[in-house]
Amino acid sequence: MDEIDLAAERIEVLNAAAIQAVLGRAERVPSDGTCKACGEDIEAERLRANPYAKNCRDCADEAEAQAKMARRCGPR
CATH class of the missing domain: 1.20.5 (Single alpha-helices involved in coiled-coils or other helix-helix interfaces)
Structure with a gap:
């Protein structure tokens, strides 16, 4: 070759x-409209922007912050 x-x-x-x-x-x-983390409804505007969203805005922000911390500090 x-x-x-x-x-x-x-x-x-x-x-x-x-x-x-x-x-x-x-x-x-597509999402069923219920947050997989807290069980609350996912915001309608979030679902319009991303029909596949699995978490509400607050839970998604928290998960992103935890992932960012894990990248900085390594796994705990």
């Missing part, structure tokens, strides 16, 4: 991964 064959093979693998990622997103189910 020469470099052109290897490059073509890499492109084929990357394209297959990209297609799988798109198909995976297409199969997602």
Whole structure:
């Protein structure tokens, strides 16, 4: 195999991964409107912006803050 064959093979693998990622997103189910963390209703404007939102704004902000802290400090 020469470099052109290897490059073509890499492109084929990357394209297959990209297609799988798109198909995976297409199969997602829209949110039922209930926050998975606290059980409260997800804000209507949040669902209009992201029909797949799984958490309300407050829980999503808290989860993002925890993830940010974990990235800074490492796992605890």
